[in-house]
Amino acid sequence: MRNFYTSFVALLCVVAMCVGCSDSSPKAVKGVKHVVMVGYDGLAGNTVEAAEMPTLKAMMDQGAWTLQARSILPSSSACNWATMFMGAGPEMHGYNTWGSRKPDFPSIALGKNGIFPTFITAIREKYPDANMCSMYEWDVIGDLIDNKAITYHKHVPAGESECRDITDAYIAYLKEHKPQVSMCIYDSPDHEGHGQGWASETYMSKLTLLDNYLAEIIQATKDAGMYDQTIFVIVSDHGGIGKGHGSTSMSEMEAPLVFFGKGIKKGYKIEVPVMRYDTAPTITRIFGVASPDVWRGRAIEEIFE
Numbered sequence: 001m002r003n004f005y006t007s008f009v010a011l012l013c014v015v016a017m018c019v020g021c022s023d024s025s026p027k028a029v030k031g032v033k034h035v036v037m038v039g040y041d042g043l044a045g046n047t048v049e050a051a052e053m054p055t056l057k058a059m060m061d062q063g064a065w066t067l068q069a070r071s072i073l074p075s076s077s078a079c080n081w082a083t084m085f086m087g088a089g090p091e092m093h094g095y096n097t098w099g100s101r102k103p104d105f106p107s108i109a110l111g112k113n114g115i116f117p118t119f120i121t122a123i124r125e126k127y128p129d130a131n132m133c134s135m136y137e138w139d140v141i142g143d144l145i146d147n148k149a150i151t152y153h154k155h156v157p158a159g160e161s162e163c164r165d166i167t168d169a170y171i172a173y174l175k176e177h178k179p180q181v182s183m184c185i186y187d188s189p190d191h192e193g194h195g196q197g198w199a200s201e202t203y204m205s206k207l208t209l210l211d212n213y214l215a216e217i218i219q220a221t222k223d224a225g226m227y228d229q230t231i232f233v234i235v236s237d238h239g240g241i242g243k244g245h246g247s248t249s250m251s252e253m254e255a256p257l258v259f260f261g262k263g264i265k266k267g268y269k270i271e272v273p274v275m276r277y278d279t280a281p282t283i284t285r286i287f288g289v290a291s292p293d294v295w296r297g298r299a300i301e302e303i304f305e
Contacts, residue, residue: 025126028288029263029304034230035283036174036221037183038214041077041138042190043207044239045069045254047199053211055218056234056258063232063260064303066270068250071238072277074098075245075252077190080237080276082144085118087280087295092116098246101143109294113148117292119280123181124149126289131179135170137163137187151179158187167213171220178224181283184217186210190240198240198251227261231286234258235279259303272302 045067071080072089082095090096093116094103107116133152156166170184189206196202221227236255238245245252277297285299
């Protein structure tokens with residue numbers, strides 16, 4: 001009996017040691033070395049099908065997608081971009097208004113850089129030498145990404161360039177540095193939505209121009225030798241109705257979320273419910289990085305082959 005008890009205790013110790021030493025990180029997507037995120041402020045899910053966007057639609061045909069990824073409330077800009085980067089809603093991270101540069105009330109937790117953990121924070125902790133960059137036309141984005149953890153970030157004002165300046169700067173960075181994680185966040189078509197109206201002729205025309213730039217970004221990854229090891233993520237923060245957004249109509253709350261590239265299912269319409277805070281854990285999942293405990297989003301496992 002004593003021998004049995006001794007053996008049983010020893011077995012429990014071994015099990016406890018194994019559990020304590022286990023790696024809770026998810027499995028990385030095999031063969032993927034780069035994530036390229038292209039974001040469009042105010043791209044409404046209900047405008048995509050009618051838009052002349054052949055590049056985006058080809059990515060949908062050959063990737064995994066939904067046009068109904070739902071915003072948090074309010075369906076406004078900064079709070080939804082924060083949610084997308086931070087894997088949790090305003091009740092956790094504290095960014096709750098259209099233009100929040102800092103939490104409107106205290107974040108429930110802070111990372112070592114004094115900001116609620118973003119996917120940049122999480123990836124940096126596991127991969128200290130990773131090259132990560134973000135370029136954005138709306139300067140508020142720079143306050144939401146954990147800019148102390150990112151390798152390079154730059155505000156490129158829209159000005160009169162019709163989004164040409166940010167596209168050229170981003171493409172140049174891709175080709176020179178081949179970053180593991182990169183973001184190009186346009187302030188359009190939100191600008192056109194507020195000016196002329198969501199789904200107006202001006203708005204829809206801007207979608208076509210942005211789609212042309214998307215084709216250039218994809219080509220840049222090919223020129224840089226990155227394409228075959230890249231997952232592209234196309235995101236938006238909210239939609240719109242009339243000349244505004246911020247309320248609870250589906251036109252305002254639903255926006256596209258598209259994944260395309262290495263290891264992604266082809267022609268797969270995402271049927272499970274998707275919230276804006278599911279974006280961050282899906283990106284960290286690609287690199288085999290565990291979600292911070294304070295996140296509430298989940299990786300969209302259904303998109304992977």
